[in-house]
Amino acid sequence: MPPISSLHNPTIKRIRSLAEKKHRQEQGLFVAEGAKVLARAQSLGWEPEIVVSTGRAEPWGGATMIEVTEPVMVSLSAQNNPPPVVAVFHQRFARQVSLDGLWLALEGLRDPGNLGSIIRTADAAGAMGIVLAGPTCDPWGRDCVRATMGSIFAVPLIRLSTVKLIDLCHAWPGDVAGSHLQGTEDFRRSYREPTLLVVGSEGEGLSPQLAAACSVLVRIPMRAGPDSLNVAAATALMLYEVRRTAL
Numbered sequence: 167m168p169p170i171s172s173l174h175n176p177t178i179k180r181i182r183s184l185a186e187k188k189h190r191q192e193q194g195l196f197v198a199e200g201a202k203v204l205a206r207a208q209s210l211g212w213e214p215e216i217v218v219s220t221g222r223a224e225p226w227g228g229a230t231m232i233e234v235t236e237p238v239m240v241s242l243s244a245q246n247n248p249p250p251v252v253a254v255f256h257q258r259f260a261r262q263v264s265l266d267g268l269w270l271a272l273e274g275l276r277d278p279g280n281l282g283s284i285i286r287t288a289d290a291a292g293a294m295g296i297v298l299a300g301p302t303c304d305p306w307g308r309d310c311v312r313a314t315m316g317s318i319f320a321v322p323l324i325r326l327s328t329v330k331l332i333d334l335c336h337a338w339p340g341d342v343a344g345s346h347l348q349g350t351e352d353f354r355r356s357y358r359e360p361t362l363l364v365v366g367s368e369g370e371g372l373s374p375q376l377a378a379a380c381s382v383l384v385r386i387p388m389r390a391g392p393d394s395l396n397v398a399a400a401t402a403l404m405l406y407e408v409r410r411t412a413l
Contacts, residue, residue, distance in 0.1 A: 167233075169233040170232060172238075173238060175238075178242070184197050184254065184308075185308060190307070195215065195254050197253070197254055197255075198311055199244065200251070203316040204217075204251060205316075206316035206320070207319040212319050213255075214254055215254045216229060216230045217232065217253045218253070219231075219234070219251040221233065221250060263297060265360055267361075268291070268293045268359075268363070268408055269293060269296070269360070270401070270405065271297040271364045272298055272302060272401075273302070273366050273373060274300040274301055275303060275368065276301075276302075276303050277368055278309040278313065279310070279313050280396070280397050282313020284296070285305070285310075285314045285321050291402075291405040291406055294322070295322035296322070299327065299331040300367075328373060335362065335381075340357075340358045341357045341361050342381045343363050343380060343382050343384050344382070345364065345365045345366065345386070346366075346371060347371060348383065349382075350382075352384065353404055354407055355384065356411045357407075361408050363408065364376060368397050386400055386404075
């Protein structure tokens with residue numbers, strides 16, 4: 167069959183609709199782009215529903231394989247220079263937190279680029295997973311997925327209400343370390359495993375209720391002037407400090 171060249175093709179319209187959160191939620195799907203990212207997904211056992219390419223692609227499990235023209239690929243991609251292949255996957259949330267190793271909890275994170283960067287760093291630092299609490303942005307949005315550079319397939323994600331996260335903090339057997347501007351301890355310390363790092367939103371930080379549930383509040387020292395660090399940068403520092411003290 168010739169490559170699909172029409173934007174009105176039903177499958178193409180369906181994939182394009184996934185750029186909007188409401189359609190991702192309704193269908194439970196998301197789009198990932200690029201051969202390197204998709205190779206990571208394949209290596210981790212993710213099976214796509216649809217694979218779209220601008221050339222003949224190798225079959226991937228039971229996925230529907232579609233060849234399209236360059237203009238159609240441009241319409242599907244979020245990138246200025248579209249990759250030759252994109253794929254549609256089912257969203258996947260983990261069911262529970264394992265009380266071991268290093269876990270990260272994020273409350274009310276709003277910026278998809280920050281969330282994607284944090285997921286990528288958590289993967290690199292060997293975190294067991296990430297809890298998303300409160301009105302956190304959609305991890306399956308294309309800006310977040312792109313920022314993870316494939317780590318979206320490697321790091322388990324769990325959705326919890328802030329109330330449920332507070333319950334988890336109270337039940338946690340190791341340190342529950344919250345990042346807080348009024349923290350009483352320097353983040354460069356020893357952490358008791360298993361460790362749960364808790365980070366708040368970009369503008370407001372941790373809610374008072376969640377901060378009170380942490381066993382320790384830590385801060386990152388800064389020179390006079392800046393009032394805070396970018397949340398992705400601050401989280402990276404804390405993740406690697408926990409890893410440094412645990413090794």
